[in-house]
Amino acid sequence: MALLKKCFLSALGLLLAYYFYPATDSFRPEMLQGKRVIVTGASTGIGEQIAYHLARMGAHLVVTARTEAKLKKVISECLKLGAASAHFIPGTMEDLVFAEQVVTKAGKLMGGLDMLILNHIAPVNLRFFNGDVASIRKVMDINFFSYITMTSAALPMLKVTNGSIVVVSSIAGKLITPLIADYSAAKFALDGFYSSLQKELQLMNVNISITLCILGFINTDSAVKSLSGIVENITPSPKEECAVEIIKGGALRQKVIAYPSSIYISMWNPIRTIQEYFILLTYNIDNITRNQQFS
Numbered sequence: 555m556a557l558l559k560k561c562f563l564s565a566l567g568l569l570l571a572y573y574f575y576p577a578t579d580s581f582r583p584e585m586l587q588g589k590r591v592i593v594t595g596a597s598t599g600i601g602e603q604i605a606y607h608l609a610r611m612g613a614h615l616v617v618t619a620r621t622e623a624k625l626k627k628v629i630s631e632c633l634k635l636g637a638a639s640a641h642f643i644p645g646t647m648e649d650l651v652f653a654e655q656v657v658t659k660a661g662k663l664m665g666g667l668d669m670l671i672l673n674h675i676a677p678v679n680l681r682f683f684n685g686d687v688a689s690i691r692k693v694m695d696i697n698f699f700s701y702i703t704m705t706s707a708a709l710p711m712l713k714v715t716n717g718s719i720v721v722v723s724s725i726a727g728k729l730i731t732p733l734i735a736d737y738s739a740a741k742f743a744l745d746g747f748y749s750s751l752q753k754e755l756q757l758m759n760v761n762i763s764i765t766l767c768i769l770g771f772i773n774t775d776s777a778v779k780s781l782s783g784i785v786e787n788i789t790p791s792p793k794e795e796c797a798v799e800i801i802k803g804g805a806l807r808q809k810v811i812a813y814p815s816s817i818y819i820s821m822w823n824p825i826r827t828i829q830e831y832f833i834l835l836t837y838n839i840d841n842i843t844r845n846q847q848f849s
């Protein structure tokens with residue numbers, strides 16, 4: 555019995571270490587040099603900072619958001635900072651045809667794709683759910699379905715380059731807080747979809763990485779404004795550093811990153827990790843991989 559207990563505890567330790575140990579590979583800015591990257595929601599906030607960091611690292615960029623005037627400024631700054639090339643495609647992610655076109659157009663502009671950074675969100679109103687289902691559907695289109703649409707359009711190009719998908723999410727997609735039911739629903743959905751897709755890619759030996767970025771409160775204008783007078787005693791973390799951590803996570807092909815690192819503890823769910831491991835053991839992987847193709 556004691557031996558069994560020892561074996562179980564060692565296996566548990568190894569499993570947790572494997573899941574939570576950060577990538578041993580170290581990040582070098584040259585990793586992004588010449589890489590072809592799409593950044594969504596790049597007219598302001600974290601997305602804008604991601605674009606500037608990638609520009610300094612010498613990447614090719616296609617940025618998108620709705621406001622053309624802001625995007626023009628962002629790409630001219632990117633070119634000054636050293637981007638290998640910079641283009642913008644304005645439009646709304648509420649339109650899923652536009653979401654798909656961004657990927658195909660960007661692929662043509664840059665001659666392929668190495669990294670897709672999905673970051674945009676619909677403006678957030680912190681309020682009680684008022685029964686307005688249409689507005690939830692709109693938020694799901696912008697914050698969830700456009701992500702899936704872009705991912706689906708990008709997969710063939712990312713397969714060629716062994717590329718990466720980076721999904722910017724939130725601690726509000728791991729634990730619940732009031733007043734943001736629509737936002738939180740979309741972030742939980744992203745977590746479920748991309749964590750499952752991550753497993754599928756692994757099972758099918760498709761070398762595309764997916765990095766889920768779990769963020770706490772960040773000092774973007776929109777977040778600071780929406781929380782003012784509602785949430786107190788939480789100091790936001792800087793968007794510039796947040797953007798670097800997101801890029802690092804993608805470049806190092808990490809499955810998950812948390813920023814600030816103090817929120818790792820909120821995500822710690824060893825029972826879930828163990829159950830997921832054992833559930834996977836019950837799958838007849840050979841049979842599934844023989845009979846199904848990864849699209």
Ligand SMILES: NC(=O)C1=CN([C@@H]2O[C@H](COP(=O)(O)OP(=O)(O)OC[C@H]3O[C@@H](n4cnc5c(N)ncnc54)[C@H](OP(=O)(O)O)[C@@H]3O)[C@@H](O)[C@H]2O)C=CC1
Pocket residue numbers: 594595596597598599600601618619620621622624645646647648672673674675676677696722723724725769770771772773774775776777
């Ligand atoms: N800031 C924070 O505290 C936190 C942020 N995050 C996550 O980080 C990411 C970035 O957040 P943050 O930088 O604060 O967001 P911002 O509100 O600063 O920026 C949102 C971006 O999305 C664009 N956008 C808004 N609506 C649409 C639309 N309909 N179609 C296309 N683009 C649109 C905006 O540009 P435009 O208006 O020109 O379209 C803008 O570029 C999000 O995924 C968010 O969930 C996670 C946790 C905390």
Ligand SMILES: CC(C)CCC[C@@H](C)[C@H]1CC[C@H]2[C@@H]3C(=O)C=C4C[C@@H](O)CC[C@]4(C)[C@H]3CC[C@]12C
Pocket residue numbers: 677678724725726731734737769770771776777780781785788817820
């Ligand atoms: C785990 C704890 C230590 C910290 C919890 C902090 C909670 C209160 C923080 C962490 C992440 C935050 C939300 C977020 O993800 C992004 C946005 C978008 C922005 O435009 C409007 C504000 C909003 C909804 C934030 C609301 C407050 C949240 C839930």
